[in-house]
Amino acid sequence: MNTETKILKDIATLPVFSDLGTKELDGLLSLAQVRNYKKGKTLFRQGEEVTNLYFVIDGWVKVYKGSNSGDEAILQICGDGDILMAPSVFLDIPALASGQLVQDSKVLSLPAAAIRKEVTLNGKLAVNIIHSLSVYSQELIQKIEHSQLMTAAERVGWFLLKLSIQQSQGMQAVIKLPFDKSTIAAYLDMTPETFSRTLKQFKAKGFQIKSGTIVKPMPNALCGFCDEGLALECAAINCTMKTGRKTC
Amino acid sequence: MNTETKILKDIATLPVFSDLGTKELDGLLSLAQVRNYKKGKTLFRQGEEVTNLYFVIDGWVKVYKGSNSGDEAILQICGDGDILMAPSVFLDIPALASGQLVQDSKVLSLPAAAIRKEVTLNGKLAVNIIHSLSVYSQELIQKIEHSQLMTAAERVGWFLLKLSIQQSQGMQAVIKLPFDKSTIAAYLDMTPETFSRTLKQFKAKGFQIKSGTIVKPMPNALCGFCDEGLALECAAINCTMKTGRKTC
DNA sequence: GGTTTTTTTTGACATAGGTCAAGTCCATGA
């Protein structure tokens, strides 16, 4: 099996494509294009017509909105398996946000018109898309909640916990920051300065921070930052630690 | 035609139900229940099982998440025609947020299980739901953008402009606040004090503010707060005013 | 390997908006 075929096979396991007929899936994926892009590459720009639905195969893509004054609000940073631009594709409207790689990444593109059409023909695909959009909405809700209810330190702690869960099946102590600190800071709605000072607070609590790597003093050191959204993932890896605030 | 029948007929014109077969629509709506509730009534609570999909027929319902420290983040305030709880219903998970009326309102409930089932059977309904979720995502994105990129005064200006557009087909000068100022403040992610002080700034610019009514000094006084999201609605009412920042 | 460039950290300082505590206004209801 060549690499291209293997990748398409992996893609077929994504939730959006699950339980589709083989024929329909092959039809869709025959229109798909998989490409590698360099960090910094802009995939699409706010206001432009949306020609593709994108899937991150491997890497990280930030989705953000710029303001007239040059600031930007990062809506999400999509990782492996994430879908980009779904709302714009299905409403057939210009891109609501811009998308730019924050790491070298492998990205799949699917023509917007094709997927719009297929959704009207294939009920199972439509249901899968409803699920994806629902999950996406959940993430946006979480982001609103975080930016309104949590302090900078809480947002950083939550983010580190999320990384920690993603990166280890058993809550190991080492966390690797997947992209620039300034990008993380922007994602967490704070300046790089604030992010840096916040990490210093973690250092004071026993965390070791060296360049892009962070080592927790104890495996459960971040459990105090667990929330509703992460609880499921915590449970999935049999993380039974408790915290003052919540069961993690 | 009695009142109940008339309401159901209105409901049938909602985007989510458009272009459904009469039979399917009647089947769904036969399970629907329309009720009037008083301001302050809690429709559903964060963490509880979701038994219904709700539609606001007439009134206002705030959807919010509470924090452990008692603060709350308002995700949206749903008005006429808006759908509540869609992500939780379609993922079949506990409510992500709580819902409470901020004005006496008429609300339609549709059993969650029924709509989940119908979506798998009726492709057109599924596509409509995809649209609704996409629009919902857009609104959440806008909220994130606002809370990160705009000052308190800008958020208030934007909100007043939105009300102004909703309330007049031709940009009249009078704006009526549809619910408590403290609720508006929370929705705009600020304290009642800040909201009050911000309104005072508007007063200084010629706005007349008396209890829950605001009168603009000029019909286009708020156009500087127009953004991408409102531009469409502005255009729809033939608002051709220009601002320093954007065409409204 | 050393030099340049970019990213991150640190310090000093500024400020938007929050907090707390009185007031004042207004709606409701007797």
Added chain:
DNA sequence: TCATGGACTTGACCTATGTCAAAAAAAACC
């Protein structure tokens, strides 16, 4: 009509986080 309680406003003050500038550390490049 007045009394009462809740909603709103105002003032004084506070604090988390932003801003700006410079140093330090990493990363990229020759």
